[in-house]
Structures are given as C-alpha cells and as structure tokens.
Amino acid sequence: xALRIWASSTxxxxxxxxxxxxxxxxxxxxxxxxxxxxxxxNSPSLCSFLKFRRQNxxxxxxxxxxxxxxxxxxxxxxxxxKHEGSVATIGITDHAQDxxxxxxxxxxxxxxxxxxxxxxxxxxxxxxxxxxxxxxxSGEIVEVNTNLxxxxxxxxxxxxxxxxxxxxxxxxxxxxxxxxxxxxxxxFCEEEDGAH
Amino acid sequence: MAxxxxxxxxxxxMNIVRMKGVPILQQLEVEECLLRTSSENWCIINDGxxxxxIVMGISGKPAELVEISPVLEDKIPVIRRFTGGGTVxxxxxxxxxxxxxxxxxxxxxxxxPRPIMSWSSLLYSQVFQGVTNFRLxxxxxxxxxxxxxxxxxxxxxxxWIHHTSFLWDYEARNMxxxxxxxxxxxxxxxxxxxxxxCPMKDYLSRSEFITRTIDAAESxxxxxxxxxxxxxxxxxxKFTPTxxxxxxxxxxxxxxxxx
Numbered sequence: 523x524a525l526r527i528w529a530s531s532t533x534x535x536x537x538x539x540x541x542x543x544x545x546x547x548x549x550x551x552x553x554x555x556x557x558x559x560x561x562x563x564n565s566p567s568l569c570s571f572l573k574f575r576r577q578n579x580x581x582x583x584x585x586x587x588x589x590x591x592x593x594x595x596x597x598x599x600x601x602x603x604k605h606e607g608s609v610a611t612i613g614i615t616d617h618a619q620d621x622x623x624x625x626x627x628x629x630x631x632x633x634x635x636x637x638x639x640x641x642x643x644x645x646x647x648x649x650x651x652x653x654x655x656x657x658x659x660s661g662e663i664v665e666v667n668t669n670l671x672x673x674x675x676x677x678x679x680x681x682x683x684x685x686x687x688x689x690x691x692x693x694x695x696x697x698x699x700x701x702x703x704x705x706x707x708x709x710f711c712e713e714e715d716g717a718h
Numbered sequence: 719m720a721x722x723x724x725x726x727x728x729x730x731x732m733n734i735v736r737m738k739g740v741p742i743l744q745q746l747e748v749e750e751c752l753l754r755t756s757s758e759n760w761c762i763i764n765d766g767x768x769x770x771x772i773v774m775g776i777s778g779k780p781a782e783l784v785e786i787s788p789v790l791e792d793k794i795p796v797i798r799r800f801t802g803g804g805t806v807x808x809x810x811x812x813x814x815x816x817x818x819x820x821x822x823x824x825x826x827x828x829x830x831p832r833p834i835m836s837w838s839s840l841l842y843s844q845v846f847q848g849v850t851n852f853r854l855x856x857x858x859x860x861x862x863x864x865x866x867x868x869x870x871x872x873x874x875x876x877x878w879i880h881h882t883s884f885l886w887d888y889e890a891r892n893m894x895x896x897x898x899x900x901x902x903x904x905x906x907x908x909x910x911x912x913x914x915x916c917p918m919k920d921y922l923s924r925s926e927f928i929t930r931t932i933d934a935a936e937s938x939x940x941x942x943x944x945x946x947x948x949x950x951x952x953x954x955x956k957f958t959p960t961x962x963x964x965x966x967x968x969x970x971x972x973x974x975x976x977x
Contacts, residue, residue, distance in 0.1 A: 642875075718828045
C-alpha cells in the first residue's frame with residue numbers, strides 16, 4: 523500500500539501521464555556515506571529510488587524520490603532516450619535535474635542540425651552554472667522543444683515528458699544498444715552518489 | 719581521454735597564471751578555450767581589468783539588467799559571458815580568480831553547481847581565515863550580509879570552471895549602470911547595490927589576497943606558474959569562444975523593448 527501511494531505521488535510529482543508505468547517491487551535499504559538509499563532487490567525492471575538531499579547548512583535533509591523510467595535508455599552523462607519508430611526523444615534525467623537545481627534557461631540547437639553520440643548539443647543554466655547536455659546517440663535533429671524557452675522549469679517538473687529537449691532521427695540505431703537500461707542506470711546513479 | 723598529471727607530491731598538477739589589467743573579454747576567451755580544449759588544471763588570476771565593463775551571464779537580458787541609456791551614452795561595454803549567473807560591473811578594482819579543473823582531479827566533488835560551489839567556499843575559507851565573518855551565502859561570498867564576490871560556473875562532461883569576480887574596490891557611481899535584478903538571492907532583501915556590496919580592501923590587501931589564494935590552491939594541487947603569453951590561444955586554433963561584446967544596435971533594441 524505504501525509503495526502504491528509512493529508510486530502515485532512520484533508519478534504526480536513528475537507530471538507523468540497515465541500511460542507511463544512505474545514498476546515497483548519490494549525494497550531493501552542500505553546506508554552509504556550518510557545517504558539513505560532504497561532500491562529494489564529483485565525487480566527485472568526498475569523504478570525509482572529514494573535519497574536524502576541535504577537542504578541547507580543546518581544539515582536538515584529532505585527525502586526525495588528520484589525516478590528512473592522503464593522503457594528508456596540512459597547515458598552515463600545522465601541523459602535519457604526514448605526510441606519510438608524512426609524518432610528518438612532526448613532529455614535529461616530526474617537525477618540530473620535534481621542535482622542541477624532550478625533550471626532558468628535552456629540553450630537548444632537548430633532543427634536540421636546533427637548530433638553526435640556523447641557530444642554536446644545544448645546547455646541548461648541553473649544556480650550560477652551552464653551545464654552541457656550531451657546526446658546519447660547520433661542523428662539529425664527533427665524537432666526541438668520550444669516550450670522550454672518560456673518555461674525552462676519543465677525540465678525540473680517533468681524531465682521525462684513535458685521537459686523533453688530534442689527529437690532526433692537516429693543515424694545509427696545500434697548506438698542505443700550500448701546505453702544503460704533502467705536497472706543499470708539506477709545502480710550507476712547510486713554508485714556515483716555513494717562515492718561522494 | 720584526459721591525461722592526469724600528478725606531481726611528485728601525489729597531488730594533481732595545477733598551472734597558475736597571474737595577469738594584471740588584462741581586458742575581461744580576453745580573459746573570458748582564454749578561460750573558455752582552456753575549459754574546452756585543454757586537459758590540464760588552471761588557476762587564472764587577473765589583478766584588475768583595464769576599464770569598466772558590464773558582464774552578464776549566458777542568459778542575461780540587457781533590458782532587464784542594465785540602464786541602457788547611460789550605458790550607451792558613456793560607452794560602457796556590455797559583455798555576455800559563457801558561464802551562468804548574474805551581472806557585474808568590473809574595473810581596475812576587481813580581482814578575478816578562476817579555477818578550471820578536470821572532474822577526476824577533484825574526485826570528491828560531484829560535477830554539479832552546488833558541490834563545486836561548496837568546494838570553492840572551503841578553499842576561500844582558508845584564504846579568509848582570521849578575516850571577520852567570511853562565508854558562502856546562497857551563491858555569493860559575503861562578509862556578514864554584504865557581498866564582495868560573485869561566482870559563476872560552466873560544467874562540461876569531464877571538466878568545469880568556477881570563476882569569481884572579487885570586489886577589492888569599486889566606483890560607487892558605476893553601480894548606477896546596473897538595474898536591480900529580478901532574480902536575486904533572498905538575503906539581498908531588495909537592497910540596492912551600494913547597500914548590498916562591500917569592498918574587500920577593508921580586510922585584505924591585493925597582494926595578501928592573491929598570495930593566500932595561491933597558498934590555498936597549493937593545499938589541493940601541486941602548483942606551477944605559467945606565463946599568460948603561453949596560454950593565449952594561437953591564431954590558427956579552431957575554437958570560437960562564445961563570450962561576446964553586445965553591439966550598440968543590440969543595446970538600442972533592448973532599450974526600445976524596455977520602454
């Protein structure tokens with residue numbers, strides 16, 4: 523019951539449509555370097571994990587839910603790809619937006635340009651930083667999310683849906699196979715956070 | 719793949735470049751080039767720039783941030799830089815310190831804005847040890863509740879830059895070129911510029927600050943001095959910096975939209 527409530531609140535928080543499924547399974551917990559992480563122990567496909575985010579200098583922590591969606595592929599630079607037919611949609615993950623903070627500006631490429639696997643195609647501004655966004659795959663840019671110009675915060679509130687960044691016609695679909703699946707990406711995030 | 723240069727002490731190598739009076743646009747171009755094309759760590763220190771310049775962050779809109787008419791009348795250059803953050807007016811009283819690092823050489827710092835900002839505050843806590851009331855407040859360096867250093871960053875896949883403009887001294891009248899920004903830290907409490915900032919000169923001399931900064935860097939890195947001439951990009955380098963001077967036409971257009 524608690525998991526269903528959590529799943530529902532996570533989906534609502536990320537403004538995920540009803541068509542998007544978050545899978546949940548029994549969780550186990552571990553303590554690592556002062557962070558409390560929850561992760562599924564037996565699930566073949568993965569959902570989200572909890573982490574404590576330090577809120578301020580007074581060392582209060584907020585329990586935040588970081589979503590990792592089934593059906594997407596993930597890069598180690600924290601971008602996601604959703605391949606549907608001849609088009610792949612790309613954005614940054616919930617983990618990335620959580621670490622970046624409030625996004626106030628998004629720099630996107632022009633339609634008709636090309637992207638190359640692991641190279642930058644744009645940037646986001648948050649806090650006082652510009653951060654490169656890298657493409658997980660190569661291809662031709664066929665659409666960009668112009669809503670991000672007026673509402674860059676969509677990247678924070680809906681990183682997997684309304685906050686998508688570009689759509690690409692992949693030039694080498696086999697590149698998708700080299701990307702991480704949801705379970706692998708979750709483990710990657712936990713190891714990366716646990717190392718710091 | 720970047721080659722990690724490790725000095726005999728076991729600390730990663732950092733090149734220290736000391737400059738004086740270099741134009742801020744040239745400094746920004748050098749920094750972006752080093753961030754994007756070098757695999758080494760750098761600390762750039764520019765002791766004052768040659769003349770007053772307004773420098774906005776990557777998303778800065780002059781209509782919102784700058785008093786267009788006096789800026790045009792007094793021919794104050796307005797630059798949009800490659801890093802994020804807010805707007806400053808810099809001159810010979812500003813001391814610039816920039817750290818350009820491989821993320822793997824600062825491995826205990828996640829390459830995101832807040833961890834990098836925290837790391838920088840620890841370094842500068844060493845610099846200002848014994849100086850009253852220094853702290854990182856939201857994203858500014860302050861003495862008490864007054865800002866004396868503004869920060870900005872750019873983060874790539876494997877490297878990042880954290881650069882700071884320190885108000886060692888400033889001309890009060892120059893602050894009148896800047897408007898109150900819409901996005902401001904909470905602790906500013908709607909204070910105007912002169913009530914919000916303070917000069918570092920009341921606490922440390924220029925030379926003492928620079929010496930202490932290099933000493934603090936030495937606790938994290940094995941430092942070596944490099945001449946500025948050695949880091950200037952060669953003319954045949956195929957890198958185009960993105961920091962640029964706004965044209966009068968752009969400023970005039972911004973002035974028309976703000977009416």
